[in-house]
Structure formats: C-alpha cells, structure tokens
Amino acid sequence: MGGQSRGALFDSDDIVPVLIEGVLRLVWWVVRTVVALVVFAVRVPLLAVPAAVLVAVGVTYGRPVALWTTLALVVTLIAWRLLGPGTFGRWVRPQLSAAWKTVAYEVAWRRIAPRVGLVVHDHGPRRRRAGEVAGLAWVKVTPAGVERLGIGLPAGLTPDDVAAKTDAIAHAFRAREARIAPSGPGGVVIELHRKDVLATTIRPLPVQAADRVNLAGIPIGRHEDGSPWCFSLWQTHVLIAGATGAGKGSILWSLLNGLSPAINDGWVQVWAIDPKGGMELRPGARLFSRFEDGTPETMCDLLEDLVAVMDARAKRLATQGIRKHQPSPDSPHVLAVIDELATLTAFAERSVVRRIEQALGLLLTKGRAVGITVLAAVQDPGKDVVGWRDLFPTRVAMRLDNPIQVDMVLGEGARDVGATADHICETTPGVAFVRVEGTRAVRRVRASYLADDDIAALASRVTAWPALTAPRPAPVPAGPFDAPAPPRAEPPTAPETPAPARSEDQRPPASAAPQRKPRKPRKARTTSTPTAGVEKSATDRGVT
Numbered sequence: 001m002g003g004q005s006r007g008a009l010f011d012s013d014d015i016v017p018v019l020i021e022g023v024l025r026l027v028w029w030v031v032r033t034v035v036a037l038v039v040f041a042v043r044v045p046l047l048a049v050p051a052a053v054l055v056a057v058g059v060t061y062g063r064p065v066a067l068w069t070t071l072a073l074v075v076t077l078i079a080w081r082l083l084g085p086g087t088f089g090r091w092v093r094p095q096l097s098a099a100w101k102t103v104a105y106e107v108a109w110r111r112i113a114p115r116v117g118l119v120v121h122d123h124g125p126r127r128r129r130a131g132e133v134a135g136l137a138w139v140k141v142t143p144a145g146v147e148r149l150g151i152g153l154p155a156g157l158t159p160d161d162v163a164a165k166t167d168a169i170a171h172a173f174r175a176r177e178a179r180i181a182p183s184g185p186g187g188v189v190i191e192l193h194r195k196d197v198l199a200t201t202i203r204p205l206p207v208q209a210a211d212r213v214n215l216a217g218i219p220i221g222r223h224e225d226g227s228p229w230c231f232s233l234w235q236t237h238v239l240i241a242g243a244t245g246a247g248k249g250s251i252l253w254s255l256l257n258g259l260s261p262a263i264n265d266g267w268v269q270v271w272a273i274d275p276k277g278g279m280e281l282r283p284g285a286r287l288f289s290r291f292e293d294g295t296p297e298t299m300c301d302l303l304e305d306l307v308a309v310m311d312a313r314a315k316r317l318a319t320q321g322i323r324k325h326q327p328s329p330d331s332p333h334v335l336a337v338i339d340e341l342a343t344l345t346a347f348a349e350r351s352v353v354r355r356i357e358q359a360l361g362l363l364l365t366k367g368r369a370v371g372i373t374v375l376a377a378v379q380d381p382g383k384d385v386v387g388w389r390d391l392f393p394t395r396v397a398m399r400l401d402n403p404i405q406v407d408m409v410l411g412e413g414a415r416d417v418g419a420t421a422d423h424i425c426e427t428t429p430g431v432a433f434v435r436v437e438g439t440r441a442v443r444r445v446r447a448s449y450l451a452d453d454d455i456a457a458l459a460s461r462v463t464a465w466p467a468l469t470a471p472r473p474a475p476v477p478a479g480p481f482d483a484p485a486p487p488r489a490e491p492p493t494a495p496e497t498p499a500p501a502r503s504e505d506q507r508p509p510a511s512a513a514p515q516r517k518p519r520k521p522r523k524a525r526t527t528s529t530p531t532a533g534v535e536k537s538a539t540d541r542g543v544t
C-alpha cells in the first residue's frame, strides 16, 4: 500500500526511486544554497568579500592566521570609527548596517509581507495553492539612517497597494514612519524612518554676495536623508499651506536668503504683500522692490502694476520672437510674495476683491512664461484658496489639521504614500511635505530658520533695485452691485525722489542668461517701496 506522501516525487516504496528522489532533492538544495550565497555576496559585498577572504586565508595558512586577520580587521574598523567618525559614518556604517539588516529583513519580510496583505492569489482555472508574496529585492541604509527596502511586485500588486499598507508595515518593523519612494516599473521602495532626523532647528545656510543663484534650485533646508532641500522658483507658482505657527515664514525667509545675491545684483525682484499689517515681512522691506502692508486697495494696486509689467513683457517677448523669458537686470525675474492669501481679500470692498481676483488670476495663468512667480501662503487650503489651488504647480504642505487638507494641497493620494502633514508635531515648525518632481512620491523636509537677528543682517546687506514700471491697463468697470471704490489711499511715506522709470517696454532686450555682471555705476536712486520709507542710493548698498 504505497499512498503518495505530500510532496513525494515517486509513488513507490522501492528503494531505487526513493534513492533517486533523495539525490535529486540534495542536488536541488545545493543549487539553491549556492544561488542564495551568490545573491547574498552580490547584495552585501562588504560582508561577503571579507568572509570569503578569511575562509581562503584559513584554508591556505591555517586557522590561527585567519583569526589574527579577523582581529586586525576589527581593530582597523574601531580605529577608523574613533579617528574619522565623519568618513566612517558616510562610507562604512551604512554598508555595515545594510549588511546585517539585509539578513534580518530577509527573515522578517517573509513573515510580515503576507500578514499585511502584500500577496496575490491566482483566480484562474490553474490556481496555485499558495499566493505569491511581494519579494524583498534589496536593503540599503542611507548615511542619515533611513532604511530603504526595494520590493519586487508580483503581477497583480501595484505601488498603491503597498502605499495603502505603509502604516501596518511601519508598525510591524517598529519604525516611526514608513513612506513610499519612486522606483522603476514592477517595483516599489519602502522607506523606514526610525528617528526624526529633522527634529532640530536648521541654521540658515551661509550665503555670500558672490554666490551664483540658481532659480531652479535654491537651497533652503534639508531633506530627511540629510541632502539639501533645493527649491525651484523657475517657471512655477508656489502655494505654502500650514496651520498657524507651522513655520510658513521660515520657507519664505530661507528663500529670500538664498535669493539675496540675485536681488542685490538686480536680476531678481521681490514684490511683497503682507496683508497682516507687516507683522511678518516688514523687517525685510529693504529686500523688496515693492512692498505693501497697508489697505487692500494699495495691495490691489501692486498686483495690477505687476499685471501691467507682465503684459508689457509678454508683448516685448512676442515681438522679439522669444518664447521663454531669461532674467537679467534689465528684465528681472519677479517673485510676488503674498503672505496669507485669505486675508488679502477678507476685509476688502467687493469691487476691490474683484480687482484682486482678476489680477491674481492673470498673474497665475500668464506669469510663468514671462518670468513672474507668485508665492502665496495660506493657513486653510480648503476655504481660503479652493479656487486658486490648481494654478499653483508647486505646493508645500506644512503642519495641517486633517488628512483631507493634505490631499487638497499635495494632490489625491499624497496622504496614502506617506505625506502625514496632519501628524507633524507643533514642536517642529518648518517641517513640511513636498512632492518629488515628476512622481507621486513625497518627501519630508525642514526649512532653515532665520531668527530676527538673521533677518536684520540679511536686510542690512542687501538692497532691492527699483521696481519695474509699465502703463496700467484700464480698470475693470464696477458692476451694478459693487460698492463705490473708496479713493485710492496715498502711500503713508511716499519717497521724495521718484523712482527712475525702468519701464519694461523701453528697456533693451534681456541678456541670454542670468549672469553676474560687474556692477555698473548706478545713479542715486530711491526704491519704490513706499512703506520702506528709506531713500537708498547705490552707495547705501551694503554688499560688494
């Protein structure tokens, strides 16, 4: 009676088939072990190569020599750790921890993946009994201690399926947070964060007057992996959303700090509106070519003046057959900063609200191509900016009140792939989530913090060039239900000497690229920054 045992190859009790089966199984086991060793050696060369060398030394020269060699290796590593902790932390520690964590994760992943549901089952007629589990392909550890798991996805699983399980994966591996990072087709990368490397305040990056500013990558803080957080103002508009005290100001000041050499050289201008009465931006008024913190009407005027500059520039570029604006001191890139978009229209007359909305709409739809970037901050991404949100290609989610707001700011699914902006702690202002360009993945970042002294030092070493001017378009006629607009408020401290008219359409064509030219002697001039209230001549300028 030879009933077939589970997994037996031959249905027989004869000795020969049993022997053949035994030999086949042994060969299969040897092949699998060799393949596993080769895979291990490829994945963890730092462990495999020394291990192979030590085995070779032991076989060739005997065990005592192998033991002494091992001891020498360990002493060398300890000495390196003590004498050069920087290079050890950069080159050796990530490799060593990846080596042993590869082994640990190999074991743990097989247990955890099916439990969190990362498994697919066949539904066709040729059903396999066991499901196919998402496989662990590799393990890496970054110098900042982030553990990255490369996962191969079997047919039927998508990165979104893994994203939906990030909370369960984080808990299973006892990590603080798990996030999905970009990867090629058929795979996904899970990042496990065990400690908060962004817990401490980041000092502002030192900026020299001679530094070359790259509008497509202004360093303003740090990523979680320790690399610099570089912010692009090139051909984009920026929306920063965060509850009160989230640290929106730190992103703004870090940007101004990074831009300061370009502001000083005149190929970047900042036009700023502070509807909260100048609380946030007034200390940096010298950096702004235009600054308004007074009435809604004056802020509206600033936006309409910028629309006029935009239209004049668009006309000039079209006449010259240029499709993309290149900033230069003759035709600078303009960054329009609005600190608290909702307050801008909250207390204005209806007719002024309409003018503001029209001007803002024009800047957001037509400004990018002609070198105008709008950067707006909001506390509530829902009610405050629901109509504008999609016109801001770059969005930053700082500490928010609920998960719905996270998706409102960063786009649908952002919360699922790990943008837990609603979990950002109140004790870490300046922390934010941003999208990784061109992907659905998100990254956690922190902006550097400029204290009042840093802002004062920044403002003392940089002076903005006079604001561009261009003829204003005719105002939109008031509707039948609009309240009559109040007379235009005069700036409280208008400069005595009018700013030199640097009309866009009168100036020579822009140079090809933003280059630091030797400073040309400039006539004594005043800024058109009425509320700055200081006349600034070229000799006043602190940066050389």
Ligand SMILES: Nc1ncnc2c1ncn2[C@@H]1O[C@H](COP(=O)(O)OP(=O)(O)OP(=O)(O)O)[C@@H](O)[C@H]1O
Pocket: 201, 202, 242, 243, 244, 245, 246, 247, 248, 249, 250, 379, 428, 429, 430, 431, 446, 447, 448, 449
């Ligand atoms: N990047 C940062 N690092 C450390 N501390 C910060 C950072 N940013 C802000 N802070 C601290 O948090 C406080 C609030 O920051 P900030 O005023 O920029 O917040 P906010 O989002 O602009 O708030 P509100 O919308 O109410 O103006 C600051 O006074 C400062 O003490």
